[in-house]
Amino acid sequence: MTLPSVAWPFSVTARARLLLGLSVMGSSALLACPSAVPPDAAGESCARLGVAHEGEPLQAAAILAGTSLTEVRGCFRPTVPAFPLWADGHQARRYLYLPPGMRIDGTDLEHFVFPVGTRALKLYLTADQRPIELRVLERTPTGYRMGSYVYSTDGKGATYTERGGRDQLGLVPAHEIPSAARCGRCHGGEPGRILGISALQLARGGTPTLDTLLSEQRLTLPGRADVAPLWADAVAERALGGLHANCGHCHADTGEKAAMGLILRLDATARDGAASRLVATNVSVALTTMSLAETTQRVVPGAPERSGTWLTLARRGKDQMPDLSTQVRNLQLEEEVAAWIRALK
Numbered sequence: 610m611t612l613p614s615v616a617w618p619f620s621v622t623a624r625a626r627l628l629l630g631l632s633v634m635g636s637s638a639l640l641a642c643p644s645a646v647p648p649d650a651a652g653e654s655c656a657r658l659g660v661a662h663e664g665e666p667l668q669a670a671a672i673l674a675g676t677s678l679t680e681v682r683g684c685f686r687p688t689v690p691a692f693p694l695w696a697d698g699h700q701a702r703r704y705l706y707l708p709p710g711m712r713i714d715g716t717d718l719e720h721f722v723f724p725v726g727t728r729a730l731k732l733y734l735t736a737d738q739r740p741i742e743l744r745v746l747e748r749t750p751t752g753y754r755m756g757s758y759v760y761s762t763d764g765k766g767a768t769y770t771e772r773g774g775r776d777q778l779g780l781v782p783a784h785e786i787p788s789a790a791r792c793g794r795c796h797g798g799e800p801g802r803i804l805g806i807s808a809l810q811l812a813r814g815g816t817p818t819l820d821t822l823l824s825e826q827r828l829t830l831p832g833r834a835d836v837a838p839l840w841a842d843a844v845a846e847r848a849l850g851g852l853h854a855n856c857g858h859c860h861a862d863t864g865e866k867a868a869m870g871l872i873l874r875l876d877a878t879a880r881d882g883a884a885s886r887l888v889a890t891n892v893s894v895a896l897t898t899m900s901l902a903e904t905t906q907r908v909v910p911g912a913p914e915r916s917g918t919w920l921t922l923a924r925r926g927k928d929q930m931p932d933l934s935t936q937v938r939n940l941q942l943e944e945e946v947a948a949w950i951r952a953l954k
């Protein structure tokens with residue numbers, strides 16, 4: 610699917626402010642773009658974005674561009690992280706909606722904060738393009754709302770839920786639809802809740818780029834020159850970037866696994882992996898919260914098969930990482946991490 614470029618307006622009308630103020634978590638209020646917003650790809654005004662209720666059909670959400678249940682409106686901007694987030698073997702399309710005139714707050718370079726009214730979408734599709742699930746994350750005036758539209762077997766309908774469950778396509782292994790509470794376990798480790806959109810990701814080649822958002826006045830940032838400098842070690846960059854993207858929201862000072870002291874995220878200004886906390890808390894460091902038959906260390910230089918960080922990544926079931934909502938191994942990341950460990954001295 611090809612979406613046209615999005616023109617982001619820079620004014621907020623009084624009407625938009627009023628409607629934004631009416632949106633509260635769990636309410637039926639609507640988040641609004643002002644009426645002056647240019648039409649999107651479907652020729653609509655983007656005047657309303659619906660807030661879903663349990664069992665409500667996707668067609669009622671004002672998300673879709675037309676009759677297709679997989680084409681979203683032009684006010685949702687496609688996003689692509691530079692370091693991919695694992696989608697359990699499926700395809701994943703990501704989109705971001707920012708209310709007109711609003712900016713992402715990058716004052717904390719490591720943790721972007723998104724304005725009230727922001728919505729992030731993630732559409733899961735099978736390899737043959739059958740839709741599975743559309744996840745929705747929204748920032749409201751009182752917090753965050755997370756839920757999923759689960760597609761029917763024939764792909765002609767989808768209904769909203771915050772309770773979670775399994776896919777309706779009969780996939781093997783089954784695709785897990787996480788509950789709002791389970792969503793919060795991963796997303797809660799990132800203060801801005803949205804994963805994959807950060808200074809590091811966007812500066813390293815993500816879409817949109819960091820410079821694009823700055824030029825469009827959609828992002829405030831204290832400094833740009835030192836963000837995500839290129840590394841000389843491409844092997845380490847791929848491996849540590851992959852761990853950052855897929856594990857760093859939980860294994861971080863702000864994450865669910867903070868007490869472990871195992872850091873798997875990179876600072877946006879890191880100039881190389883060797884000096885990072887990711888390396889300092891992994892390489893030649895003892896396992897502290899689990900017991901593995903193959904090793905007693907998190908990373909053994911030169912030996913991925915004796916490194917707990919790699920072993921838990923490369924298995925599913927007991928002691929797997931990530932420990933929820935994934936049942937298929939991420940072979941690309943496994944090989945990238947193994948190559949990095951083999952190169953360690």
